[in-house]
Each structure stands twice: as structure tokens, then as C-alpha cells.
Amino acid sequence: MQLTEIRVAGFGGQGVILAAIVIGKAASIYENGYATMTQNFGPEARGGACSAQLVLSGDPVLYPYVTNPDFLVVMSQEAYVKFAPEVRPNGTLIIEQDLVRIGNLPAGTKVYSCPATRIAEELGKRMVLNIVMVGFFAAVSRVLKPESVNQAVLESVPPAFKDLNAKAFEAGYKYGVENPDALPQHSSPEKEVTVEV
Amino acid sequence: MQLTEIRVAGFGGQGVILAAIVIGKAASIYENGYATMTQNFGPEARGGACSAQLVLSGDPVLYPYVTNPDFLVVMSQEAYVKFAPEVRPNGTLIIEQDLVRIGNLPAGTKVYSCPATRIAEELGKRMVLNIVMVGFFAAVSRVLKPESVNQAVLESVPPAFKDLNAKAFEAGYKYGVENPDALPQHSSPEKEVTVEV
Numbered sequence: 001m002q003l004t005e006i007r008v009a010g011f012g013g014q015g016v017i018l019a020a021i022v023i024g025k026a027a028s029i030y031e032n033g034y035a036t037m038t039q040n041f042g043p044e045a046r047g048g049a050c051s052a053q054l055v056l057s058g059d060p061v062l063y064p065y066v067t068n069p070d071f072l073v074v075m076s077q078e079a080y081v082k083f084a085p086e087v088r089p090n091g092t093l094i095i096e097q098d099l100v101r102i103g104n105l106p107a108g109t110k111v112y113s114c115p116a117t118r119i120a121e122e123l124g125k126r127m128v129l130n131i132v133m134v135g136f137f138a139a140v141s142r143v144l145k146p147e148s149v150n151q152a153v154l155e156s157v158p159p160a161f162k163d164l165n166a167k168a169f170e171a172g173y174k175y176g177v178e179n180p181d182a183l184p185q186h187s188s189p190e191k192e193v194t195v196e197v
Numbered sequence: 198m199q200l201t202e203i204r205v206a207g208f209g210g211q212g213v214i215l216a217a218i219v220i221g222k223a224a225s226i227y228e229n230g231y232a233t234m235t236q237n238f239g240p241e242a243r244g245g246a247c248s249a250q251l252v253l254s255g256d257p258v259l260y261p262y263v264t265n266p267d268f269l270v271v272m273s274q275e276a277y278v279k280f281a282p283e284v285r286p287n288g289t290l291i292i293e294q295d296l297v298r299i300g301n302l303p304a305g306t307k308v309y310s311c312p313a314t315r316i317a318e319e320l321g322k323r324m325v326l327n328i329v330m331v332g333f334f335a336a337v338s339r340v341l342k343p344e345s346v347n348q349a350v351l352e353s354v355p356p357a358f359k360d361l362n363a364k365a366f367e368a369g370y371k372y373g374v375e376n377p378d379a380l381p382q383h384s385s386p387e388k389e390v391t392v393e394v
Contacts (some may be wrong), residue, residue, distance in 0.1 A: 012352075013355075017214065017218070021214070021236070024236070024238040025238055027238065028239050029238065033239075034238070034239040035237075035238040035239065036236065036238070037235070037236045038233060038234070038236075038261055039218070039221070039233065039234045039235075039237070040225065040231075040232075040233050040258070041221040041222055041225035041226065041231070041232040041233070042225050042230075042231040042232065042257060042258075048301060050233050052341075060239060061237070061239075062237055064261060064262070065261070082329035098342070155209075155294050158210075
């Protein structure tokens with residue numbers, strides 16, 4: 001497993017930490033890699049933004065801080081404004097389509113956009129938008145096997161919510177498979193992505 | 198705020214991560230300190246043990262790994278066996294009384310013991326044992342103000358569970374205030390602690 005830095009960010013209550021835990025478990029438990037999740041609480045935690053950092057690696061992770069993520073998965077505008085400038089050149093930005101409006105990205109950034117909130121609402125529970133995003137991430141990032149991520153989802157949620165989260169993962173993954181192209185640079189996601197849920 | 202290293206450990210599903218998040222938020226959001234939580238997923242994550250590391254500090258945390266915690270809060274025997282040897286000399290061990298049997302501790306370790314599962318069950322939900330332990334930690338560790346930790350609990354749980362978790366925090370805190378003495382060394386907790394819930 002190649003060293004991969006990921007930041008998942010949004011606002012409190014969206015399930016940012018759980019999304020990061022799922023990705024970390026997929027890498028370590030189901031793909032025999034190593035993963036470290038770090039969460040900073042400090043002045044930045046006093047606003048509404050919530051962020052988790054993940055380092056995935058084939059070897060034990062010696063330095064767990066993420067400075068320039070390869071992937072930024074972002075579910076709020078505030079988190080986007082704060083963390084998008086840190087994405088490494090030619091890195092990948094994965095956004096919740098209706099919650100994030102992009103602009104001023106580092107050169108070469110690939111952008112993938114998913115209407116995760118709407119998909120989650122159609123499944124009956126807005127709260128699973130984080131797992132829809134995880135499914136979408138699995139489809140477009142290709143860092144981990146989708147089966148690994150799916151297993152990690154099932155292992156990380158309470159038994160009563162397994163079915164719902166399995167559907168959320170599947171819906172996000174399916175959306176990613178059916179809409180695999182990154183948005184053209186300097187475009188607004190609303191104009192470029194056909195929403196078909 | 199003095200630099201303080203804490204490890205919270207147990208098995209998956211006990212709410213180890215949430216307990217750590219609450220302590221981290223209390224330190225940073227409510228006491229103007231800094232906190233970093235780190236979770237390793239790797240070979241160790243493949244067993245049932247679950248552990249979160251916390252560093253609390255008055256300054257930004259540059260090195261987030263915990264090697265010899267000042268405090269180990271532990272909720273399973275497996276996690277106890279694994280992490281107790283790492284407690285720093287004269288450090289503090291905080292255990293779930295019915296889930297952990299102590300032995301072979303580093304010299305000078307202070308041990309505090311709380312029947313958190315039973316207290317949680319009396320509140321009607323075994324799942325809040327983690328927050329009972331957080332309340333107990335707040336009472337016996339004296340690292341943070343109890344009001345800060347209480348606020349962090351309320352901020353970290355879904356609205357529908359605020360009341361239950363507030364009661365869990367209060368019950369754990371009360372138990373710690375009423376049973377403030379560390380167990381004598383080399384003794385079994387069952388013999389030394391009078392359970393009064």
C-alpha cells in the first residue's frame with residue numbers, strides 16, 4: 001500500500017470521524033496495511049468545523065500529521081475554505097455537491113462531486129450522508145478495494161444500522177461508478193454533473 | 198495546562214473513541230488548551246482491542262503519539278494486559294471494575310476502580326458506560342474542570358441522547374467523588390472497593 005494522506009472534513013454531527021475510522025479500518029484490517037487517524041482539538045475546534053486526518057501506509061506510520069493531503073473529502077463550505085488550499089498539487093478533492101461550492105483550487109486538482117445529502121435523504125436518513133461519501137470515495141479514489149471499505153462500514157456501525165449503512169455505501173459507490181469523471185477545472189459542479197439518483 | 202498523556206482503551210463498541218473525543222474537546226474548547234487524539238489501525242486493530250491516544254497541552258501538540266501515559270482509562274482485560282505495562286512510573290490507572298482484573302503493575306501506579314457497566318445498566322443503557330467512565334475520570338484525575346468535561350459530553354452526543362449521557366456523566370463523577378481513594382497496591386479491586394451505586 002502506497003503512503004496516502006487523506007483529510008476528511010465537514011461540520012460537527014456529520015459523522016466526519018466515523019467516515020475516517022471506516023477508511024482507516026478498511027486499509028488496516030481488510031488490506032493488511034497500517035493507518036493512523038489524528039484529530040486536532042484546539043482553537044480550530046472551537047468553530048463548527050470538524051476534521052480528521054488519515055495516513056495509510058504499507059508500513060507503520062511514524063509521522064501521523066497530514067500536511068498536504070492526496071485526498072480531501074469535504075462536506076461543508078467552511079471546511080472547504082479552510083482545507084482546500086492544502087491539497088497537494090495534482091491531488092484529489094471529493095465534495096458533497098450541495099454543501100460545497102468550489103473555487104480557487106491548487107493547480108491540477110481533480111474534483112469529484114456527489115449529492116450525498118440528497119442520496120441519504122432518499123434512503124430515509126440524512127445522517128448516513130457520511131457513509132454515502134465513503135462509498136463515493138471508494139469508487140473514485142481507487143485507493144482501497146470497495147469490498148474492504150464495505151466490510152469496514154459494516155464493522156463500524158451499530159447492528160441496528162447495518163442495513164441502512166450498507167445501502168448508503170452502495171448508493172455512494174454506485175454514484176461514483178456511474179459518474180467517474182472528474183469535473184473540468186474552473187467549473188461549477190452544478191453545471192457539469194448530471195444528477196441521477 | 199500541563200502536558201498530559203492519556204490512553205483510553207477497551208474493546209470495539211464500548212465507545213472508546215467518543216470518550217477520548219469528549220476529553221479532548223473539554224481540554225481545548227472549554228479550557229483553552231490544545232489536544233490531539235490519535236488512533237492507530239494496524240495489526241493491533243485486527244483483534245478486539247480498541248485504543249485512542251490523547252495528548253493535552255497548553256501549547257499546540259507537536260508529537261501526538263503517547264508512549265507512557267500519565268493516565269490509562271481501561272475497559273477490557275485484553276486492553277489492560279496490553280497497555281498497563283506502558284503506564285509511566287507513578288501514573289494513574291482508571292479501570293472498569295467488573296471488566297478488568299489488575300496485577301503486575303508498574304511501581305507506584307495509582308489505581309481507581311469504577312463499576313461503570315453496572316451504573317450504566319441502572320441508568321437503563323449499558324452503552325453509556327463510556328460516559329460513566331469519563332465522569333469518573335473527571336472526578337479522580339482532576340486534570341480538567343468537571344464543568345468542562347460535562348459540557349463536552351453534551352456537545353458530543355446526539356440531541357436525543359443528551360439527557361441519558363448527562364446522567365451517565367453525573368453518576369460516574371459522583372461515584373468518583375464518593376470513592377476518591379486509590380486502591381492499595383497489589384490488592385484486588387473486588388476486596389477493597391465498596392460498591393454503592
